[in-house]
Structure formats: C-alpha cells, structure tokens
Amino acid sequence: MGKLAVLSLAVIALAVLIGERLISLSVNDIVAVGAESFYATNDHYFTNEILKFVEPFLSLPWCDVIYFSPETVQVVAGGFLSANGINISPNKRQEVDVDSLCDNIEVDRESGDLWMGCHPNGLKCVFQDPNDPPGSEVIRIENILSEKPQVTQVYADDGSVIIGSSVATPYGGKLLIGTVYQKALICDLK
Ligand SMILES: [Ca+2]
Numbered sequence: 345m346g347k348l349a350v351l352s353l354a355v356i357a358l359a360v361l362i363g364e365r366l367i368s369l370s371v372n373d374i375v376a377v378g379a380e381s382f383y384a385t386n387d388h389y390f391t392n393e394i395l396k397f398v399e400p401f402l403s404l405p406w407c408d409v410i411y412f413s414p415e416t417v418q419v420v421a422g423g424f425l426s427a428n429g430i431n432i433s434p435n436k437r438q439e440v441d442v443d444s445l446c447d448n449i450e451v452d453r454e455s456g457d458l459w460m461g462c463h464p465n466g467l468k469c470v471f472q473d474p475n476d477p478p479g480s481e482v483i484r485i486e487n488i489l490s491e492k493p494q495v496t497q498v499y500a501d502d503g504s505v506i507i508g509s510s511v512a513t514p515y516g517g518k519l520l521i522g523t524v525y526q527k528a529l530i531c532d533l534k
Contacts (some may be wrong), residue, residue, distance in 0.1 A: 381413035385427035486534035
C-alpha cells in the first residue's frame with residue numbers, strides 16, 4: 345500500500361473518530377444563546393457505559409463544551425473533569441472558578457448572582473448507597489463582576505434531608521432545590 349493510500353485511510357479513520365465523537369455526546373446541560381444556537385456540556389468523554397462508569401475514578405480532564413448552530417458545531421472549551429453545568433453571565437463574559445463539585449448553574453437575572461446545586465461528595469453520588477447517601481450543598485456567588493466575588497454556602501446537609509442536590513434557584517424569599525434522582529426541597533431564605 346502506498347504512502348498516499350495509508351494517509352488517506354488515516355484521514356478517513358480520523359474523520360470517523362471525530363464524527364463518532366460529535367454525534368455520540370454525553371450532554372449534561374445546555375444554554376441557549378440564540379434562536380438556533382446553544383452551548384452544550386459533555387459530562388463524560390467516553391460513551392461506552394462501562395468506560396463512563398470508570399471515567400470519574402481516572403480523573404481525566406477530557407470533558408468539553410460544544411457550540412451548536414446551523415453553521416457550525418465545534419468544541420469551544422475543554423480540559424474539564426466533568427462539565428456538569430453551564431449558564432451565561434449577564435455580560436456574557438465573566439468566568440468564575442469554584443472549588444466544589446458543582447452541578448447546574450442558575451443566574452439571577454436581576455443581580456447576576458450565581459446559584460449552584462453542588463455535590464459535597466462525588467463518590468457517594470456515583471455509588472448512590474441508600475445507607476450512605478450523598479449529601480447536598482447550595483452555593484451562591486455574589487458580585488461576580490468584582491475582583492473578589494463572594495462565595496457563600498447557603499445550604500448544606502448530609503443527605504438526611506435531601507439527597508444529591510443538583511440545582512437551586514431563589515424565588516420570592518424562598519429557595520427551591522432540585523436533585524438528581526430524589527425529591528425537591530423548598531425552604532425560607534434568611
Ligand atoms: Ca448538570
């Protein structure tokens with residue numbers, strides 16, 4: 345086989361791999377940025393169920409964010425251990441790092457504050473042992489446009505009240521917390 349033929353096969357194989365990667369997504373969250381365009385996060389790199397189970401234990405920063413529009417589909421950010429949630433700030437340009445296993449992100453459209461449902465223990469989320477359930481945590485970030493955004497733990501429990509918080513949002517003096525597979529909780533904000 346000539347070099348050109350080998351090169352052609354390699355290009356075809358690469359194209360197939362890229363195509364497989366793009367159509368075999370593990371989408372966790374999306375945020376629309378237009379009538380026909382959105383960003384999507386992939387919470388796993390692998391699509392095989394066994395490899396997806398093993399992946400969190402390998403600490404592989406291979407998850408990414410993909411932009412979709414009628415004109416293009418492309419990876420726009422990568423290097424994440426698990427891209428589990430996405431939203432967009434009011435000025436569409438602010439980035440905030442949080443030292444926690446955050447799930448989904450809600451943005452207060454008036455204040456710009458971020459509300460995140462988080463998992464205080466990732467391994468417990470994986471195993472979902474009813475006798476040792478994962479706990480819950482809600483984090484709020486205020487003043488995200490400032491030099492020092494204020495990070496506050498608004499809610500936390502060991503799983504005895506609510507298991508596996510994944511999303512939270514304030515409304516009318518209340519805080520509504522949703523979960524991965526359990527119930528929702530509404531409580532007073534003080
Ligand atoms: Ca999520």
